[in-house]
Amino acid sequence: METDSISQQKLSKTEKKLRQKQMKARHTLFRHEGIECVSYPTKSLVIANGGLGNGVSRCQLLCVVEECGLVEALLMPPNKPYSFVTFGRTEDSKRAHDSLNGKEIMLEDSGQNVVLYFNFVEKVPWEDMMPTALPPGLKIIEDLVSPEEERQLLESIDWAEDESIPTAQQSLKHRRVKHFGYEFRYDNNNVDRDRPLPGGLPDICNTLLAKCLKMGYIKEKPDQLTINQYEPGQGIPPHIDTHSAFEDEIIALSLGAEIVMDFKHPDGHVAGIMLPQRSLLVMSGESRYLWTHGITPRKFDIIQASEVQKVRAVTADIGDLTLNKRRERTSFTFRKVRRSPCNCSYPSVCDSQREDTAPSFPINEREASKLEEKYVHEVYEGIATHFSSTRHSPWPRVVEFLRGLPCGAVVADVGCGNGKYLGVSKDLYTFGCDRSMTLMDICGEKGFQAFVCDALCVPLRSGSCDACISIAVIHHFSTVERRLATLCELVRLLRPGGKALVYVWALEQEFNKQKSKYLKEKRASRVTLEEFSSDAVKETGDNDCQSSLHPKEDVAQFKGRCCNANQLIHAKLPVHTNRTSFGSQDLLVPWHLKDGMKKKAGPAKSQQHLAGSADSHAPSSVFHRYYHVFSEGELELLCKRLDCIKVQASYYDQGNWCVILEKQLRVPCGPLK
Missing domain, CATH: 3.30.70.330 (RRM (RNA recognition motif) domain)
Structure with a gap:
């Protein structure tokens, strides 16, 4: 019993x-x-x-x-x-x-x-x-080549010759790749028009291209070819082939196996398209210029269980989906190099048409404030609802920091967004603040304590917090002085012995697990502040003095040198191409507002105004956020400008450089005098 x-x-x-x-x-x-x-x-x-x-x-x-x-x-x-x-x-x-x-x-x-x-x-x-139609301008031609032609094309690829090619067309970590005609540069998604590769396109492709011209799939014969070999589980990130690099039609032949390619509209609409073996994908118009396309790294694809009709979106019959094991696939992607600027109907995402509207790097406090107002504050107010819908999973190491604080600790989340860290631990008294009124309303709907304020001036008593966090905030301040002032404000809020956790975007974010080429060049040519000269600034176009500070340098001298460097930089801020390595530390990062997520704007501020460079031709708004991406050691070095803190830890996490600061006892806080 x-x-x-x-x-x-x-x-x-x-x-x-x-x-x-x-x-x-x-x-x-x-x-x-x-x-x-x-x-x-x-x-x-x-x-x-x-x-x-x-x-x-x-x-x-x-x-x-x-x-x-x-x-x-x-x-x-x-x-x-x-x-x-x-x-x-x-x-x-x-x-x-x-x-x-x-x-x-x-x-x-x-x-x-x-x-x-x-x-x-x-x-x-x-x-x-509901069933998903093909993106406009997208065509799929089945069985363009015969099984015998497929075999000949695959056998013609000599992967062993890569090492002898002077352009260093080595295999990427995620797949094998070869270029013909022109080398495709993955660091900037472009080609060098002045450096064609010897030999042009392989002769074996002539019959295939003649057939495509005759059938009207392309208007001009391509002069650039990229061959990719994908093992099961490999893929390629979502991207749009650079408008200024290539003409309209882009064609891709799938050999060896079928694959599902994912297309995504800026409004968030997604279509998974089955590309059968030996089929030709033709992208032109909207599908070429506006939709991103990519292959998700996975060993199984979601396909129709019945193969009555192969060429369609895989959601055409949502009651008939299953998994299909991937096999080795090789793609031949043909493009025509563009010789003049692109004048497509999608200027909001066109690098040829948006360059003139990009803002310049700020050279003084007033310009910095205006830049942040338009390209940070107004943007987040415009995208708040959509932004919040994408931010629901707290990062583990931030949670670890918060849960490691003593029970009853008072914690301020400065720049809290939708408040995803405010409810992490019931044992803490947490509150947040942010510049966006809409994000603060979202926090209120969740029952969180939060208020509107600027991270440069938080309306709380000095020494009133046991801990502060600043997650992905300081990189939105456009001068080193303003970034330093934000750190000062964080530390001011801390009691002696209190800790602050700071996250900023890293220049060295891993794209395809390859370190940024910009980083490699920067490390190779890094100089100390004493070696820094105006000639170097003119040559590199980068404000290196912001990340090469000597900890003991006089702060007034430090500010003066940064100002001098800034005055030499009158170039427009570059617009970053998503899913590529960063080419500059100061840039604009696009945010494509999902349809139905738009915040209602007042009569003086339309969504297109908030976007900075959106256009009436664009079917959805594209917003551009200002970022200063931090190089390795830069955040830690900036923190050491404060004489009242100890850098307790410094690490890399989720594409960010991170520090944990501890406020020292009985030492007045502020920059070094």
Whole structure:
């Protein structure tokens, strides 16, 4: 009897734990996906952890749920870690809910286990996942080449000759690549028109290109070819081929295997397009100039379970999706190098048409303030709702810092955005502040304590906080003096012994796990402040004195030198191309506002005004945010300008340089005198 009692207790604990995890899954689905579960039985269930997004195939999931009764429909949304199942009877749905909750299944191929959690739902969002049409200007021509022609093309590639090519066309870490005609530069997504490669395009491509010209797929014969070889699991980040680099039509031949290529509109609309083996992809017009395209690194693609019609968006029938194991694929991408500026109908994303509207680097405090008002404050106010929808997962090391503080600590999040760190620990008294009124309203809706203010002047008593955090804020200040002043303000709020955590964007963000080429060049030519000269500034175009300060240098002298350097920089701020390495420390970073997320602007400030360079021709607003991206050691060196702090830790995390500062006891705070 005693043994039975112990077994019953263990069973009860197991059921209780399962129930807790089920409720957690229910809460997560509602919070992040808006899926509302109900506590009473219905015919439909949502299955957490059982989706295409985490490697569960359609066949595998059907085998599990069909054990409980007749399945009327199984909906597996693309790239989501959950699914919906609808049974013919409520009794069968209830049986699945009771018997399958907590069921562990092994993922095909990977050997990893996942646990399924079932919850009842009233509504299955079929209507939210309507069929997706091809992006305008996109064409797919099946079987452009025969199997024999495919074999000849693949055999013509000599990967072994890469080492002898003087242009150093070595393989990328994520795939093998070769260039012909002109070398494609991955550091700036462009080509050097004055340095053509010897030999031109391979002769074996002539028949293929003649066929494309005859059929009208291209208007001019291409003069640049990039061959990529993708192993299963490899991909390429989303991008738009640089407008100024190439003419309209871009064609790509898929050899060896099929692949799903993801296209994304600036408003957030996504289309996964199946490219069959031996098919030709033709991009022109809107699909070429406005939509990003890329291949997600993964070993399985989401495809139609039935192959009645291959060339379509993979969401054409959302009730018929499954996983398809990838094989080695080789692509031949042909382009025509452009010799004149692009004059397309999408100026908001066109590098040829937006250069004249970019602001200059600020040379004084007044210009810096105006730049930040237009390209930071107004932008975040305009994108606040969309921005908040993308910021819901706290970074682990920030959470670790907060949870390491003593119980009852007073914590200020300066530049808190939507407040995602304000609710991390109930043992802390946390409050936030930010320049965006809309983001503060969002914090208020979540029940957080937050107010509007500037990070340069926080209306709190000195020494009133046990800790402060500043996550991705200081890089928005456009001069070294203003960045230093923001750090001073953070430290002013701390009591003696208090700590501050600061994150800023890193120049050395890893793109395709390759360090920035700019970083390598910068390190190779780095000079000390004493060696710094105006001639060097003119030559490099970069304000190196901001990241090469001597800790003991007089601050007035330090400011003067920075000002002199700034006065020499009259160039326009470059607009960064997303998913590429940074080419400058001071730049504008585009934000494509998702359709339906626009904040209502007053009559004096339209969305296009807030965007800085959006145009009436553009179907959605493009905003540009100012950033100063920090080089390695720059943030730590700037912190050492304060005589009241100790740099307790310095590290790299999530594409950011980070420091933890500790305020020293009984020492007046401020810059070194």
